[in-house]
Amino acid sequence: MEPRFLLMADVAEQLNVSTSQVYHMVRSGELPAIKVGGRGQWRIERSKLEEYIQRKYAETAEWVRANPLIGETDDELA
Known part of the structure; x- marks a missing residue:
């Protein structure tokens, strides 16, 4: 079983x-993260x-839709 919380x-x-x-x-x-313990160590929940x-x-897909490549082919990008 994987731990619920992860270290930074x-x-x-x-x-x-x-x-x-x-x-x-x-x-x-x-x-989102929480601070735990006396020293306030950060933990990030896996979910x-x-x-x-x-x-x-989703943000990247939206950015790609809003900023299409014009005049460039896949060969030019490789």
Whole structure:
């Protein structure tokens, strides 16, 4: 059984970004998280990470629709 909550380092690894980038996403409210323990360590619920990823897919799809490639073929992009 996978743990319900992830460390920031785990999230960074899954998203292939730095831990400081995850910290910024959490502190900005972009990625929901909680602080636990006496030292206030951040934890991200696995389901919230999945929701974040799905939201980013939707935002990216909308951006792609709003910014179509004009005059470029797939061969030119490779």
